[in-house]
Amino acid sequence: MNWLIPYFVIVPLAGAFVVALIPRRRGWLADILANVCSVALLVAALVVCVRRLHGVCFVGGWAPPVGISMVLDGLAALMLLTIAVITLVSSIYAVQYMEQFTWKAKFYSLFLLMVAGMNGVVLAGDFFNLFVFLEIASISSYALVGYGCRHEELEATFKYLTLGNLGALFVLLGVAFIYGVSGTLNMADFSVRSAGTLNTAGLVALALLMIGFGLKAALVPMHAWLPDAHPAAPTPISAMLSGVFIKATGVYALLRVTNNVFPPMHVTQEVLLALGGASMVIGVFMAIGQWDLKRLLAYHSISQIGYVILGVALGTPLGILGGLFHLVNHAAFKSLLFLGAGAIEYRTGTRQLREMGGLRERMPVTAATTLIASLAISGVPPFNGFFSKLLIIWAAVEAGRHGYAVVAVIVSVMTIASFMKVQKYAFFGPLNPRWRDVREVPGLMRLALVFLALLCLLMSALVLPSVRAVILVPAVDALRAGTAYAGYLHGE
């Protein structure tokens, strides 16, 4: 146990620096090394989830509140599994996609650094380590978004850098307030010390942290960077950003802070419900008018994260279950959508829907997998999106929030409409004569697409009680335990 928790941070970190040593000519060595690291992470994450290995690791042997601790509970295990799966799929896809860029080793180095940062955020047991790993992941992602250095990427990178750094500074200011209020940085210790009521400074700290993490999670009104950053990044990075980055650094941290560290309060619940609802609506309305495929997908990310926040902010067990289920589902189908859009761009060179047409005949695997992902995100049975959206809407009705339930249904209908448009223009319809000679994407990219499509189908099984108990229920329990998180102060 003492070695398993740091393992998730050591392996990608060491991998990143070893890969950075690989010279430009031997790009294939970087491919192998990065994928070996991803597989190693996935195996460890599966073991942790299935055998329910939860616990604490006191770094350096120093016990908290003096020392730094890394906590692995149900929610962390779920996030680690999600990160590991999407990392593996993206790195498989990147083997052939990144051939068009120079010096693959540097790409993989930054990629593994980002994964190390995300794993660290998820495992952090005290605020400052959370901030440090958040910054490691963020800085790597800023560099990765601007990897190609085309003109739109420069502006997107600068905007992303600016707003991302702003979010991180708000988080740091919140951490400073937390230290000033309580004299401790350990999350479990803080939840013990503020067990009564919070004074003004504590509430200000909570507000600052929520703004900072909300900016990282692209909650409306702090979403302005996402529609520019996600399309401009190379496709595997878009998939990682939309699939796990906004969740690990934004949603996870938000959930941890509002449920486990600060006692669950009515006002935070209302604020998160409102922000979630606004995200859902604004995301889908902005998405419908888009003709750039990746920009459309980015706006849908905003909308679906709104669903997740809505589900979890409801506070009921069913709501939290639905929210977390939608979180993992979104990782699967949104990554698949981005990888499919990248496949189209790889072969045809365009992202504009108006320029595509009838690609179903020439790129059958891409068309089929993107169709599966579109059905999943629209909430069509038997794919995973249907079950998670149903759970959220049901939970909203059960909690008496009929307005939010109606909004969720309307947004779902508009999502279906938006993706029908994508399918019609990109894949169905007459074949645009420009694409008459387009071939399907190479083997490894196809493997990644098919794997995620299978996941979209198989993850519906997460609704069954036996499967649910292994993966989702520990996470739900971790959130519902609230300030019992303080038990991690003393180990196990």
Add this chain to the structure above:
Amino acid sequence: MPYALCLVLFVIGLYAVATKRNLIKIVIGFIIMENAVNLLLIMLGYRLGGRAPILWQSTAGDAAEFARVAVDPLPQALVLTSIVISLGVTALMVAICLRVYERYGTFDISEIRRLRG
């Protein structure tokens, strides 16, 4: 009172980031914000009439006296880390500013703003 001044400095930096049009001024706004937060962190550890939290051989014996007089060393460690992080981000921002200047010949943000919607 000094804490409020740190927050004023933070807001000044925020104003620079939000309203200035020159990319370099935006970077400077970020530097001001980061320095404000670091200053706040350091001041949280201050104790009136305190000493630096370094244990010399001559004063090693009396741990209680040391704990009574020394300033809190934890925020100092936090600020060191934070300075390194902000160094990395500032370097990245300046590199992007240079690339933008290479491409467009200007630092004016409204000239390079083309993404809409």
Add this chain to the structure above:
Amino acid sequence: MSDATIKRPAVRGADQPGLSIIVRTVTRWVKSFIFLFGIYIVCFGHLTPGGGFSGGVILSCTFILLMLAFGRERALRQLPVPRAAMLDSVGALGFLAVATIGLFASGVFFVNWLAVPAAGVLQRLCVLLGVQPFHLLSAGTLPLYNLWIALKVATSLFLVFTLLAMLRVNYRGEKE
């Protein structure tokens, strides 16, 4: 005598890149001391203020001063970019190695595996080397961390400065 017959001695290096001859001469004398001072800050980091990061910054200042005074090519001859990148990764890997050896030695990540125990081989070795508190050889693995961090920071800052200085654009927008 007219000017044409007076041979004026050419000022050595008048047309080289970098700064003036005063800066170049002083740099030539002083750069070793700056480097030594940086190493001092790193090595005594567990006793006095300083440590890995500050010492690394001073170490990189040596090379940056070289770059400013003599131009980029001279500094790059001392430390070429690929070698700096390699040392950068080696520094990070060394740091991780020291932290992970703690994992293998005592089962806890990042633990101080060189802390002097009560008895045993390590204790006798420490007595032999003169390991005592407040001396240079003390505080277990802390000096090791300082050394690796200093290597990484020094090379990283040098790389950042070199790559930022590679851009030369004159005011008409033409690249040099």
